[in-house]
Every structure is written in C-alpha cells, then in structure tokens.
Amino acid sequence: MRDENKAARKARIEAAALELLAQNGYLATSMLSVAKRAKASNETLYNWYGNKQGLFRSLVEANAGEVKALLEKDLAQDQPPETTLKALGPLLLGLLVGDKAITLNRAAAADPSGELARELTQAGRGTVAPLIADVFLKARNAGVVDFEDAAQAVGLYLDLLVGDLQIRRVLGAVPQMEQSEIDNRAAVALDNLRILLKTTRDRKAGNA
Secondary structure (H helix, E strand, O other), X not given: OOHHHHHHHHHHHXXXXXXXXXXXXXXXXXXXXXXXXXXXXXXXXXXXXXXXXXXXHHHHHHXXXXXXXXXXXXXXXXXXXXXXXXXXXXXXXXXXXXHHHHHHHHHHHOOOOOHHHHHHHHHHHHHHHHHHHHHHHHHHHOOOOOOOOHHHXXXXXXXXXXXXXXXXXHOOOOOOOOHHHHHHHHHHHHHHHHHHOOOHHHHHHHHO
C-alpha cells in the first residue's frame, strides 16, 4: 500500500473513532464499530493498532504531534529557548482547548475504566512535558529564567497558560477560543512566567 493511501485510510479511521467516541463514549466504542464507520476491515484496525487502546493512543499521539515535533526540532537545532517558548505557547494552548482534545477529555472523564485517561496522560502530557522541561533547562542555562526543579517550573507554566480553561471547555462552560485570544493568553503567560521565575540578575536589578 502506498504511503499516501495508508495515511488517508488512517485519517478516516481515526476521524471515525473520534466521532464514535463523542457519540457513544469510550466503553461503547468498539473496533468493529469504528471499522464500519470508516468503511475499513476489522482486520486492518487490529493489524495497524493492535487493539482499541492502541487506536486511541494513536489519536492522542497524533493530536500532540505538532507540539512534540516543534519541541524536538527546536531542541535538535539548538534554537534560542525564548524563540521556542514564544512559538510553543499558542500551539500548546490551541491543542489543549481544541475540539479533539476536548472530545478525548470528555470521554475520559466519563470512562469508569480509567483506560482512556491513562492514555491521555502517558501519550499526551507524559510525552510533551519532558520536552518542555528540556527547553526550560536551556532557558535557565541562558539566564532567561531561574528555578530549582524543572518539573515544578513546567507545572507553573501550564497553570499560567491553561489554568482551568480546558476543564471549563470540557464542561461546556466556555466556547472555542479565537486564535487572537489564544495568542494573547500565551503571551501573557510567558510574561508572567518570567516575572515569577526571575533570575538572580533580575532580582538584583529590581532591588537596586
């Protein structure tokens, strides 16, 4: 099978899985129902994904893929950490409050097995957060910010960037954000992060 044909078929399968997830929830969405919706064979789904857990892990990984790719590229090319963080904020926030992430999180919240929640944690934050921590360590080495624990610094950044927005989107309390709102919130979060994680130099300058 040509790569472009396989990619197109996988896109149809994963779109069908997301539609059924939104309609029926995680437990009631079977590999067979996804295969029928996508007009694919059940055998194909099992060959490509292994099982339902693997299918939805693929959805989570695909949703986080653009953020992961940005971080990996910038780290490999040794981009200035300030450049990476400026690009990261809008991309990450857009992902976390976007329709795909909200559908996945709503289904995870309603899944008594906890299986989907584990996939979201492992394939989502579990993959991206260590890369953000690497960028933060570069930023500290460059004198942009100062902190003792990288994981805590990443947690602070995510609190500033996302706060309770994703939860409120999951609950239907707020609509999808416009790109201008996402960009502005990301810029404010980065400014506040710099204030909270001042370097020794900045603290001395503030006391002068």
